[in-house]
Amino acid sequence: MSASPASAAPEAEQPAGSGPGSRRRIPRVPFWVQIVAGLILGVLLGWLARSQELGWLVTTLDEIGSLFVQLLKLAVAPLVFFAILVSITNLRQVNNAARLATRTLLWFMITSLIAVAIGLAIGLVTNPGSGTGLTPKDGALSETKGSWIDFLTGIVPDNVITPFTELNVLQIVFMAAVAGIAALKLGEKAQPILTFSQAVLELLQKALWWVIRLAPIGTVGLIGYAIADYGWDLIGKYATFTADVYIGCALVMFGVYPLLLATVAKVSPLQFFKGAWPAIQLAFVSRSSVGTMPVTQRVTERLGVPKEYASFAVPFGATTKMDGCAAIYPALAAIFIAQIFDVQLGVGDYLLIAFVSVIGSAATAGLTGATVMLTLTLSTLGLPLEGVGLLMAIDPILDMMRTATNVAGQALVPVIVAAREKILDHDAYATASASPIDSFDDDDNAAADRRDEDRDADREEVRDAVPVTV
Secondary structure, eight states: OOOOHHHHSOGGGSOTTOSTTOOOOOOOOOHHHHHHHHHHHHHHHHHHHHHTTOHHHHHHHHHHHHHHHHHHHHTHHHHHHHHHHHHHHHGGGSTTHHHHHHHHHHHHHHHHHHHHHHHHHHHHHHOTTTTSOOOGGGOOOOSSOOOHHHHHHTSSOSSSSHHHHTTOHHHHHHHHHHHHHHHHHHGGGGHHHHHHHHHHHHHHHHHHHHHHTTHHHHHHHHHHHHHHHHHHHHHHHTHHHHHHHHHHHHHIIIIIHHHHIIIIIOSOHHHHHHHHHHHHHHHHHHOOHHHHHHHHHHHHHHTTOOHHHHHHHHHHHHHHOOTIIIIIHHHHHHHHHHHHTTOOOOHHHHHHHHHHHHHSGGGTTTOSOOHHHHHHHHHHHTOOTTHHHHHHTTHHHHHHHHHHHHHHHHHHHHHHHHHHTTOOOHHHHHHOOOOOGGGHHHHHHHHHHHHHHHHHHHHHHHHHHSOOOO
């Protein structure tokens, strides 16, 4: 008796999942969808907590958001130290390392200057401090202060322990830079230390990766608490200032950056945002440039920047490159506070704001918030530090857009420098995708394997194509 065609069909040709013992795989939800869902849920829970006066929900949202930020900060000190140390030693593998470092710093300063100019222009046109109904008594003296003396003398630590316990990122960067340069001078003698540092850095990045995957949950707490605690009425008083910050950041991120990519780097701006989007969206919700640094470095490498150079430029940028927090925001905030306190600013003051933004941006050090940079700007201009208290109420709302702009700039500059120095992999840039963050490890390894296989295959084809003469 012959078998029927259906029963004779090979098992491999049967539809996937149709077998009796097979299980359907649950489709993975894209990371950006999880973030958006967290934002929506956070807004709804925050509105519910405030409208119904649910104190327990406000506390819960606060604890969730605070715990997420605390987990990000937990890895900041060792991550910055080992990332800077390893990145400096990696520069020995790059041709013209000094030239690359100089060009990177130069483009950091150029883009910061453009950003602060946009911030000043928007502030002068919109007058964000007028008509708010706010008065000096609404502010409180800032407990966190920054001054040029503190900035300059605070670079060198008193000991090697305090910067890590007090999370003074600027001092950590200084020690890491010194250690990295010393390792370069020692050569082979420092290899055991470098091997250890590389292993610790990879361990920290893996642990931070687990924290990053919690970003949707952290988003619920951070956004929910902001809405529940501050309320729409309070945000309404700062409507012009909030709009100015978001518009200024948007002009820099979606106007200046694409223009530089198209004219200076001569690459597609749309492809840049496609590849860099995972880092930008994580920065928006986490509000931490340093916490986003592993993702920023991955997307920068995906955009074709050589790993040896990206491992230097991105950590360096995460601690010094702050177009949102250190350029646009302090420029607008200085004008806002001057108008609240009825202080007239002149041309010299605006030039001083630009100088502080370009030179003093390292004071922000990639941490959540830009209070230190703002107090540095206000103290330089002689404006009352009580003005900082006026802006603390809506700082989380502002910080999301500021940090997203910071991170976009931290990925932008390495792409520009690599393109100008002709070391950018244009094929990798053209194929960079906004894949889910949780697949970076597998995707990067698979992509590297595919590149090696393609390279070997090309060599085989060339070798087979060469006629053999006897």
